[in-house]
Amino acid sequence: MKDAYIYDGVRTPRGRGRSNGSLHEVRPIMLLKSLFDALKERHHLDTSLVEDCILGCVTPVGEQGANIARIGVLHAGWATTIPGFQLNHFCASGLVAINLAAQAVRAESIDLAVAGGVEAMSRVTMGSDGGVWYMDPQVSNNLGFIPQGVSADLIATLYGFSREAVDQYALTSQQRAAHASEHGHFKSLVPFKDQNGQILLDHEELIRGNTTLAELAKLNPSFEAMAKMAGFDAVALSKYPMVERINYVHHAGNSSGIVDGASLHLVGSLEIGKRLGLKPRAKIRAFASIGAEPTIMLKGPVPATQLVLKKAGMKINDIDIFEVNEAFACVPMLYSEELKVDHAKLNVNGGAIAMGHPLGATGAVLVTMAMDELERSGKGTALITLCEGGGQGTATIIERV
Numbered sequence: 001m002k003d004a005y006i007y008d009g010v011r012t013p014r015g016r017g018r019s020n021g022s023l024h025e026v027r028p029i030m031l032l033k034s035l036f037d038a039l040k041e042r043h044h045l046d047t048s049l050v051e052d053c054i055l056g057c058v059t060p061v062g063e064q065g066a067n068i069a070r071i072g073v074l075h076a077g078w079a080t081t082i083p084g085f086q087l088n089h090f091c092a093s094g095l096v097a098i099n100l101a102a103q104a105v106r107a108e109s110i111d112l113a114v115a116g117g118v119e120a121m122s123r124v125t126m127g128s129d130g131g132v133w134y135m136d137p138q139v140s141n142n143l144g145f146i147p148q149g150v151s152a153d154l155i156a157t158l159y160g161f162s163r164e165a166v167d168q169y170a171l172t173s174q175q176r177a178a179h180a181s182e183h184g185h186f187k188s189l190v191p192f193k194d195q196n197g198q199i200l201l202d203h204e205e206l207i208r209g210n211t212t213l214a215e216l217a218k219l220n221p222s223f224e225a226m227a228k229m230a231g232f233d234a235v236a237l238s239k240y241p242m243v244e245r246i247n248y249v250h251h252a253g254n255s256s257g258i259v260d261g262a263s264l265h266l267v268g269s270l271e272i273g274k275r276l277g278l279k280p281r282a283k284i285r286a287f288a289s290i291g292a293e294p295t296i297m298l299k300g301p302v303p304a305t306q307l308v309l310k311k312a313g314m315k316i317n318d319i320d321i322f323e324v325n326e327a328f329a330c331v332p333m334l335y336s337e338e339l340k341v342d343h344a345k346l347n348v349n350g351g352a353i354a355m356g357h358p359l360g361a362t363g364a365v366l367v368t369m370a371m372d373e374l375e376r377s378g379k380g381t382a383l384i385t386l387c388e389g390g391g392q393g394t395a396t397i398i399e400r401v
Contacts, residue, residue, distance in 0.1 A: 017258035036076030056093025056117030095363025177350025178209025259356030300393020326351035
C-alpha cells in the first residue's frame, strides 16, 4: 500500500460569523477560490494532474449547496477534468475529506487530490438544512436527541467539571491563541483579499487575548433555559439516571465561536510529489472514524483516538502534540482526563473557543495548525481529532517530513 502525504495546507483567517464580521460579505465559493489560487501560485501547480476535489460542508444548502467542491475548482480556473464532491460528516467533515483523499492515494486509485472544507456561518445559518435527527419527533425521541450544548453540560456534570474549571480552560485557550497569533505561529494562514487586492482579514478575528476570569464569570449559561423549556433536560436525565440534575456551566465564552472560514490541502503519493518537485509537509500515518453514544454525543474523540493509535501501532505517549477541537471546554478536558494527555501538549496554540469553529472546515484547519506547530517546534507527530453530531469521532495521525 502506498503512503499518502500532505504537500501543503492553507486556510483563510476565521472571520466573526455575524453581519459585522470581516468575511460576512464574502461568498463561501470565494473563500475557497482564494485558497485554490494560493495553492496553484505557491507551487506553480499543473492542475490537470489533480484527480479529485473532496470538501466538507456541514450545511450544504444555498450558497454552499449543489456540490461546491466541483463548482469551486471550476470557478477557480483549475482543470475541467477534476471531479468533486462535498460531504457532511458533521464537525469532522474537513478532516474526513483529507482522510478520504489519503485513502484513495493509498489504494492507488489516484495520485493527487485537493481536500478540505468550507463553512460561511454568517451567510448560511447552522441547521438551515434541517434533518430528521432533530426535526422528526419519532426519530429524535428514539435516539434520545438533545442539543450539543446540553450534551456538553451533561458531560461536565458527569465528570465533575465545575464552572470555574471550564472557564479557566477557556481563558487558557484565549491566552495561547493570542500568543500564537502575535508571534506568527500560523504560517498556513493566507490573508483574504478582495477583488481589488485589498486585505479584508489577515488574522483570527475572534481572539480576545485580554479576557479575564472575572469577565467569563459574568456570562450566563447558554443552554439551561432552552433545555428545561423544551424538555431536553428530562431526556438527558432519563438516559443518565445517575445524574440528579444537570449543572449548566457552558456559555458563549467557553464554547466554540461561530465563524466563516475554509481550508484546502494537497494530498498525494510520493511519486507525484517527485514528479512535481513538491516537498511533503507531513505523512498521514493513520486515520479512523467511530460511533459513540448519541445522546451524550461529544465523547467520540476518545474511542476514535484509541482506534487510530491501534491502527498505527502507536501509543498515546508516541504523540507529540494533540489538536482536539474545542467544541465546548469539556471536550478537550474530558479527552485529557480519559487518555492522560498532558495539557501542555494539547491545543498548544489555542483552539475553537478562542478562534472559532467553521464546522465543515474545522478538521482541515486543525491539520494546518498541527503541521505549523510540528514545523515550528521540530517535533515529529501530531494527532487531530473532533467530536461530531450524532455521537461520532474522527482522528488522524500525521508525521512531520
